[in-house]
Amino acid sequence: MSQLAIAQIFKALGDPVRLQIVQRLSNGTALCMGELSKDLGISRQGARKQxxxxxxxxxxxxxxxxxxxxxxxxxxxxxQGRDFIARLEAQWDKRLQALKQFTEQ
Known part of the structure; x- marks a missing residue:
């Protein structure tokens, strides 16, 4: 997956309303627009836009x-977004381990 596609995923998840929508869908069930937009605190049109x-x-x-x-x-x-975060986490773990070894010497 390209860096641009990963950036678009994180950009989409950066909005609280969109994050709430994703959270509602996280159990794997598909929901109709009406069910999904219920109690979001925005209009139905706004929910469709999100x-x-x-x-x-x-x-x-x-x-x-x-x-x-x-x-x-x-x-x-x-x-794919999770895999990207895991790669970053592995890099930081490696760097922190090197720093720990350096400071213990």
Whole structure:
């Protein structure tokens, strides 16, 4: 995955409303727009705009089911973001270990 795609994932997750939407979808179930936008403290139109930002970042996918549209979390995209963080964490662990060894000498 490109650096740009990873940046888009983190940018999408940087908004509190979008983060709340992702959290609601985190159990793996797909929810319709109405269920998902309920009690977000924003208009339905605002919720759609936030969901579209998540779609653009490929964090969620839309699936038409009859007259409704279900929103589902894309676990692959989130895993790629998690992998990026894990690589950074490993680099920092290595650097901190080297610093520890240096200071103990």
């Amino acid at each position: 969901i579209q930002a998540l779609v653009s970042a490929k964090v969620v996918q839309l699936h038409p089911v009859g007259r409704e549209v279900k929103v589902q979390l894309d676990a692959v995209a989130l895993q």
